[in-house]
Amino acid sequence: MTALDLGTVLVLHKTSLLAGAGGLLLPWLGGGRPRGVGALAVGYLLLALGAFLAGLGEFGAISAETWRSSSLALGVFAYTLIYCGIRRLDRPAGRALWLLAASPVVLAVGLLTPVFDDNTLRASAFHAVAALAGLASALSLIRAGRRERLASRAPLAFALGACGLVYGVQFPLIALGFSSPGSIAIGFAVTMMLNFSIAALVVSFVRERGEETERRRSVTDALTGVLNRHGFRDAVPDFVPEGAAMLLLDLDHFKSINDRFGHAGGDAVLTRLSRLVESCLEPGEILARLGGEEFVVFLPHGGGRAADLAETARVRLAEAVIDWRGDRIAVSTSVGVALASPRRSEGREALLARADAALYRAKRLGRNRVEIDGAALSDGVDRPAGIRQGVRPHFAPG
Structure with a gap:
């Protein structure tokens, strides 16, 4: 299998990630600090950094050992952050945070062993992690939708699931040697559009939740929690x-x-x-x-x-x-x-x-x-027999 010399695709892909991170940071820096959005933005930035290192490696600007291990480790860390960020939109990330420990392990393995010198293995591992993150994120959103129905939830879950499926389809093709630079370029082009969509839908999701929270607050009694x-x-x-x-x-x-x-x-x-x-x-x-x-x-x-x-x-x-x-x-x-x-x-x-x-x-x-x-x-409604007058003092001694 030939080396993945897709410089133009990597540049465009990196651009989509940077634009997505910028879109995610706007509501986060705006003062609201919506939960999960910061992790998603960092995940996007780390994916862009990994793509940048891969581009430098392809042009020989950094050593092969450095870019191969670091770009994959960054990819694992970034997709784990994205999954945790999506979970955090609805609930605490919990034990999912332990998955972040996989990134330094991948980095150490890449620096100490030649296992990631194999382009097929490295690309397969990246696509497998991306597929799992996308599909798990979509499932997390769908499960949480039973408790909170928001119009942007289903499109966001669809975009994440579609991104996971694109990587999931590419994974066996790469692992079995059936992929080509053209098919990989198509996959990256699709994920570029999905990156924009996911970032925009997350912003819409957060805005919609904020509006729904304000609406509920305006019609709910703050003390008792019932309607006002x-x-x-x-x-x-x-x-x-x-x-x-x-x-x-x-x-x-x-x-x-x-x-x-x-x-x-x-x-x-x-x-x-x-x-x-x-x-x-x-x-x-x-x-x-x-x-x-x-x-x-x-x-x-x-x-x-x-x-x-x-x-x-x-x-x-x-x-x-x-x-x-x-x-x-x-x-x-x-x-x-x-x-x-x-x-x-x-x-x-x-x-x-x-x-x-x-x-x-x-x-x-x-x-x-x-x-x-x-x-x-x-109108013919009788007083029920059980109704009676009862008088008692409003307090009793403690």
């Missing part, structure tokens, strides 16, 4: 379907809790309430914090169980005792329930206003109770 008022209005349609229900919950005597246990104690109570109510909900049902100690639950198709759900949440919270710095905080909540008419759709704000009126009545009648909106009762 804006998120509630985004999630619930302007006109709710027939048979929907709205529950409005308000902690009783919450100001007294804050006065005695401090705002941190009050925050613990709010978090406990949100978790308790969440545990009662079924898929598709929505919990949001409207502000202060007021929460709302929307049941799009659960009007038939709305009153029972309200009573279950009230009883569970009344029976719960929250340990807080040696004290025990006992709390209760009042709940107003409003059910949309089974015969017509209704506006979201109108249903919320009816739930608020029922909540006000629960407060006026003594707190720690569930009240159903009168309009719902007039």
Whole structure:
């Protein structure tokens, strides 16, 4: 097999790597420091350095032993960094970092033994590592996509997988002696385009994730992690379907809790309430914090169980005792329930206003109770037998 004298291809390939590294460094240097991107940029730069050394070696500017071992070692280190960087986009690199130890081993073997004097062996090893890195990176992205769906994830996984496949197809051709300078040039030309694509898609991936994070932050209550008022209005349609229900919950005597246990104690109570109510909900049902100690639950198709759900949440919270710095905080909540008419759709704000009126009545009648909106009762909805008034103090001695 002839030596891989592909100077022009190596120059172009190196240019694509440098351009890709520059594109990756822009968001990283912009202040955001997105995880994984720095490792990817360094990986690109090291591949470019390896290509530069290979070019110098081809023209005799450095010794054969130096460029053969160092370029392969840099390739192994670079592709390991790229794989770790792709993993780091979604989760810690973990034990994959141990793969970086392979690079100094390759360098030592190349400097101390003549094993990499064989162009076929050296090129085969490079293509095998590149193929494994590309395919493993694509698989890592696909697996993480089950937890986080981003529009740029699939194209990025495709580009990485395609790059791995190109190197994977070249690997047996080189190892078995069937490759030619022309076929290798074609492979490098394809990977040049993929290098640009991967860098651009990583930048798009990071930008999309940042936008999604900001969107979630804008509609999520920072304390409890449930939707906030804006998120509630985004999630619930302007006109709710027939048979929907709205529950409005308000902690009783919450100001007294804050006065005695401090705002941190009050925050613990709010978090406990949100978790308790969440545990009662079924898929598709929505919990949001409207502000202060007021929460709302929307049941799009659960009007038939709305009153029972309200009573279950009230009883569970009344029976719960929250340990807080040696004290025990006992709390209760009042709940107003409003059910949309089974015969017509209704506006979201109108249903919320009816739930608020029922909540006000629960407060006026003594707190720690569930009240159903009168309009719902007039439509034939009976008060469940389990609903009862229960009064308990908001705290008990520790």
